[in-house]
Amino acid sequence: MRFNEMIIAPIITLFLVLCGQSDLFALLSSTLTIYNAWSEWIKYNTLKLEVQQMFLTTMVHGGPRIVTNDPDYMPYVYADAVFRLNGLHLRP
Numbered sequence: 001m002r003f004n005e006m007i008i009a010p011i012i013t014l015f016l017v018l019c020g021q022s023d024l025f026a027l028l029s030s031t032l033t034i035y036n037a038w039s040e041w042i043k044y045n046t047l048k049l050e051v052q053q054m055f056l057t058t059m060v061h062g063g064p065r066i067v068t069n070d071p072d073y074m075p076y077v078y079a080d081a082v083f084r085l086n087g088l089h090l091r092p
Contacts, residue, residue, distance in 0.1 A: 005037035051075065054082050061085055 013030040016022035022030075058081040065084065066077045 002037065002041065005033060006041060009037075010034050051078075054078055058082055058085065 009030060013022065013027065013034070017027060055078055058078050061081075066080055068074060068077055
């Protein structure tokens with residue numbers, strides 16, 4: 001579905017505009033959908049790279065102090081390790 005929104009839809013929209021078969025509202029709707037799909041994809045990849053950098057930073061410094069095998073909690077374990085490395089952990 002993402003492939004359709006990001007690759008196929010712009011091609012079809014461009015083709016319809018060049019043929020003169022598209023009206024203004026269809027063009028605006030298609031353009032907004034394409035823009036949202038691309039911006040979400042770019043945001044996702046940016047966040048994915050930031051998380052990867054966080055994992056690599058903690059591994060360079062010996063890894064996290066907390067261990068879990070549950071993938072749902074793994075980001076929290078690495079977030080704790082990053083806060084400890086940066087001295088940003090909350091003090092009671």
